[in-house]
Amino acid sequence: MHFYMFNPADFNNSARHLSLPERAIYRDLIDMYYHSEQAIDTSDIDRLARRLLCTSAEYRASLEYVLDEFFVKRGKRHHHHRIDREIKNYKFKNSHTNVTQAVTPSHTHVTSDVTQGHANIDVTMTAAERQRKSRQDKRKMIDDLTNIGVSVDSSIKLTDLRELHASH
Incomplete structure (x- = not known):
């Protein structure tokens, strides 16, 4: 760096x-x-x-x-734990140019498990990786719903989208 x-x-x-x-x-x-x-x-x-x-x-x-x-x-x-985490964020950000938001250190490493509907603790996932996964999950749920004929507004909140996805 x-x-x-x-x-x-x-x-x-x-x-x-x-x-x-x-x-x-x-x-x-x-x-x-x-x-x-x-x-x-x-x-x-x-x-x-x-x-x-x-x-x-x-x-x-x-x-x-x-x-x-x-x-x-x-x-x-x-x-050094903090430096390792920041280097990992830096490498992830630079290898994924579609991540536009700045990567910031995070003390909480929580990811959402969409299929199970509960939070999992994941100390290996960076903030940028979590954001990317969340976007992929949202896109997948919207695609799933669209494929079965349900119209979904892309600005829908993630919690509302999860409920809609679970009900169909």
Whole structure:
């Protein structure tokens, strides 16, 4: 990614307790993560420390502290949940040019299961993916109803459309 949203208030709230070098290291890790669009490779911690200019013992300790506090180690990489989600949104948005609304971070991941009529929790679906699925579901219900001779206004609310679809 060549661009990402940075919220100074979020950063300050989560990193206010860090020393100045730790804050700088955290920002560098965030930038590295977004730039590579991959979790931080910690398989060679000496190389990572060198890339982040953490050449003193104090800075090296700060690097390890920041990794431990803000990232989750999975295998040889350190992941950051929010960054992973934003990169996924970014990749999804760029691979689906028909998605015109801006992709924004979401703390709730709920999708509608049209056939069962209830909500399912899905932590893997992004906001853009949910919106696309909702549009596809709506289009399918309208097509189903049209195919059996029911006239449907395309501006119908989704809840009303679901009720109409279920009744036919």
